Amino acid sequence: MTRQLLADAAEHADRAAEAADGETAERLGGVADDLRAVADESRSGPDHGWMAKRINTVREAADGADAAVREHADAAVESISEYREGVAGV
Template identity: 40%
Template structure:
């Protein structure tokens, strides 16, 4: 399965982390690193793992505004795009 959406999510989250302050910035950077790792693995993440990440991103996005929030939303869209091709559930 093509992993480009996961790489795109990682890039968007890295951009958001640079715009966010403190703990939110750190959380976004960690999410970015996680998606970079997932994009490079032989086997991609399952629905449950992706859902947990999406929930965390929704929580973070609710605390942001402006460009940082737009990057998190773009990352969520990329993850959802990838998830639509994951078998199961």
């Protein structure tokens, strides 16, 4: 489990936001900010519920978006999911 995965997810969410517009861009940008903040924290990191909420937000925001948005959104979800595999709990 490495926080670099969260930083990578933030980067992909940013790219998806840049490729999107309107509310979709805002939602994806918000997730990117959340991920970046958690990746930079010194505490233990996010729990499963926190990550699940961000994954759902990314998926919902990218639903129906163009291919560029979906590609980066999928990459963000993949990075979050990979990080999540190493988190104890659920």
